[in-house]
Amino acid sequence: MRTSCRFGMAVHVLAVLAYKDGDRVTSAGLAHSVNTNPVIVRRLLLALKRAKLVDTSKGAGAGSRLNCSPNHINLGAVYRAVEAAEPFATPSRRPNAACPVGHCIRQTLERIFASARAALELDLEKTTLGDVLRAVKASGACSRKNGQKNKRAV
Amino acid sequence: MRTSCRFGMAVHVLAVLAYKDGDRVTSAGLAHSVNTNPVIVRRLLLALKRAKLVDTSKGAGAGSRLNCSPNHINLGAVYRAVEAAEPFATPSRRPNAACPVGHCIRQTLERIFASARAALELDLEKTTLGDVLRAVKASGACSRKNGQKNKRAV
DNA sequence: CCATTGTGTAATAACAATTGTTACAAATAG
DNA sequence: CTATTTGTAACAATTGTTATTACACAATGG
Numbered sequence: 001m002r003t004s005c006r007f008g009m010a011v012h013v014l015a016v017l018a019y020k021d022g023d024r025v026t027s028a029g030l031a032h033s034v035n036t037n038p039v040i041v042r043r044l045l046l047a048l049k050r051a052k053l054v055d056t057s058k059g060a061g062a063g064s065r066l067n068c069s070p071n072h073i074n075l076g077a078v079y080r081a082v083e084a085a086e087p088f089a090t091p092s093r094r095p096n097a098a099c100p101v102g103h104c105i106r107q108t109l110e111r112i113f114a115s116a117r118a119a120l121e122l123d124l125e126k127t128t129l130g131d132v133l134r135a136v137k138a139s140g141a142c143s144r145k146n147g148q149k150n151k152r153a154v
Numbered sequence: 155m156r157t158s159c160r161f162g163m164a165v166h167v168l169a170v171l172a173y174k175d176g177d178r179v180t181s182a183g184l185a186h187s188v189n190t191n192p193v194i195v196r197r198l199l200l201a202l203k204r205a206k207l208v209d210t211s212k213g214a215g216a217g218s219r220l221n222c223s224p225n226h227i228n229l230g231a232v233y234r235a236v237e238a239a240e241p242f243a244t245p246s247r248r249p250n251a252a253c254p255v256g257h258c259i260r261q262t263l264e265r266i267f268a269s270a271r272a273a274l275e276l277d278l279e280k281t282t283l284g285d286v287l288r289a290v291k292a293s294g295a296c297s298r299k300n301g302q303k304n305k306r307a308v
Numbered sequence: 309c310c311a312t313t314g315t316g317t318a319a320t321a322a323c324a325a326t327t328g329t330t331a332c333a334a335a336t337a338g
Numbered sequence: 339c340t341a342t343t344t345g346t347a348a349c350a351a352t353t354g355t356t357a358t359t360a361c362a363c364a365a366t367g368g
Contacts, residue, residue, distance in 0.1 A: 135258075
């Protein structure tokens with residue numbers, strides 16, 4: 001199974017916004033944390049905006065921030081916001097319809113795929129962005145305790 | 155989310171073998187049903203053989219057949235046999251370690267991914283190749299009932 | 309009002325992964 | 339021995355994603 005990294009990137013971006021607690025962050029700022037190009041982040045933000053997970057404004061002093069509390073954003077919603085396609089792909093060439101199996105396997109596969117996807121989303125829904133934020137903060141606290149330099153940038 | 159079609163193809167191939175009920179089928183025969191190249195099927199069969207799901211022999215009159223009853227093969231095992239990678243990808247470029255979020259987000263993502271993958275596999279495990287075979291046969295019976303010509307090939 | 313900042317978007321390049329194809333050695337059956 | 343079929347390598351074709359550049363448009367702040 002091959003996947004785009006959009007979901008992971010979306011969680012990362014949202015975690016930064018949660019960490020910034022209401023302050024607006026520009027696509028360039030987010031891109032710097034993710035280590036990618038601002039345009040990539042903007043495309044992701046469009047999807048997150050469509051799903052009403054973030055609030056993005058234009059112009060000087062603008063940027064994005066969360067649209068609601070991290071505890072009210074679950075990762076299933078994030079997944080649905082940024083991943084359009086089915087997690088499983090069917091071969092691009094159609095099966096041989098002259099074969100009793102090829103003739104009807106696609107329907108069966110689709111049911112299997114839909115069920116698996118639902119199970120996947122259900123699992124993701126159990127975790128909120130709040131959980132992610134707490135994990136991040138705990139990790140930061142731990143680093144500091146271990147004497148590592150307290151990292152600043154973003 | 156981008157995915158290879160290996161899993162779907164594997165289910166298709168195994169369904170054909172189940173349908174053929176112990177008769178050996180060549181990679182060319184399977185490829186004809188899937189509508190792909192025999193080498194693609196052979197590569198898939200190698201993975202299925204490694205997982206002991208099929209029994210493949212070489213030489214004249216050879217081919218592949220199931221290694222056990224369709225009811226004893228669940229789709230979770232098929233998934234594990236043919237899909238090496240995590241269903242979710244992390245961006246190829248590493249997050250900015252100088253950001254408190256970028257610094258530790260990967261660990262958190264990995265836990266999320268592992269949990270989702272487990273949920274996915276658990277769902278797949280609920281379906282057996284026997285279930286798939288019955289769906290295929292039911293569909294075939296239905297086509298015949300509806301007066302469609304009974305397809306023969308493969 | 310105007311300069312600055314930043315998003316939205318298109319076009320396109322670079323890259324990665326999968327799928328498809330051809331070719332051939334090795335194994336096996338008859 | 340010959341025909342058949344797998345295993346495998348090498349490589350081309352295809353597809354999809356990510357990265358980059360460029361620029362119009364919107365909004366802000368002086």
